Amino acid sequence: xxxxxxxxxxxxxxxxxxxxxxxxxxxxxxxxxxxxxxxxxxxxxxxxxxxxxxxxxxxxxxxxxxxxxxxxxxxxxxxxxxxxxxxxxxxxxxxxxxxxxxxxxxxxxxxxxxxxxxxxxxxxxxxxxxxxxxxxxxxxxxxxxxxxxxxxxxxxxxxxxxxxxxxxxxxxxxxxxxxxxxxxxxxxxxxxxxxxxxxxxxxxxxxx
Numbered sequence: 001x002x003x004x005x006x007x008x009x010x011x012x013x014x015x016x017x018x019x020x021x022x023x024x025x026x027x028x029x030x031x032x033x034x035x036x037x038x039x040x041x042x043x044x045x046x047x048x049x050x051x052x053x054x055x056x057x058x059x060x061x062x063x064x065x066x067x068x069x070x071x072x073x074x075x076x077x078x079x080x081x082x083x084x085x086x087x088x089x090x091x092x093x094x095x096x097x098x099x100x101x102x103x104x105x106x107x108x109x110x111x112x113x114x115x116x117x118x119x120x121x122x123x124x125x126x127x128x129x130x131x132x133x134x135x136x137x138x139x140x141x142x143x144x145x146x147x148x149x150x151x152x153x154x155x156x157x158x159x160x161x162x163x164x165x166x167x168x169x170x171x172x173x174x175x176x177x178x179x180x181x182x183x184x185x186x187x188x189x190x191x192x193x194x195x196x197x198x199x200x201x202x203x204x205x206x207x208x
Contacts, residue, residue: 019046020094021055025074028086032059033078035086040074047076049106051099055091058084065099079105174205181205 026036035052047069054062064078079101086092098106112122119125174183187199 017096018093019050019096022092022094024086024088024090024092026088028075030085032081032083032085034075035078035090035092036073036075036088037092038074040069040076041071043069043071043074045069045071047094049098049102051095051097052076052078053093053095054082054086055093057087057090059086059090063095063099065102066094067102172203174203174208177205179206 020040022037022039024035025038028034028036040047047066050066051063052066054060059082062082064080064082066076067079068077069075070077079099110123112120112124114124114128116122116125116128119129172183172185177183181204183203183205185199185201185203186197188195189198190196
């Protein structure tokens, strides 16, 4: 009974592994990248991205991944050419597994390239979108002159709505102001449209 059960399991596994067994009805192209079985004409495309295993002829035991199937002609195109032209009368099987090459191609498609525009459904495009948000605007260097002896004034406004900016340095020169005067430097951050003070430091002209 144990042997019978083992054989049954093996047969079920084979059936699950093999999607189709056929024999080519026409010669494939000279380059070895196509094979043709007219019995598949009119079939739905259950073939693309599966493995084609050659079972007879000079290319026996060779396999390659199916990249396309033409239901009007029964022609299957593979990703990597077989070593010889697949002639009419060649036994082949379509396996319910993908090749490493096809898996790599799928992964590469999902990863994309560093030139993919924002909005493209690839990993590179999503990372570019995130980095664009983190990077903020272009680096800006500027100088502002304010007359602080008379009243408090804004020194500089950084960024716009939904744009993230990094403040690398802010240098304030108070040496030209009235000696011993106290100058308060404040930094505000807008939260929900309301300016919140996050830094407040007094400096004494001539001492600091």
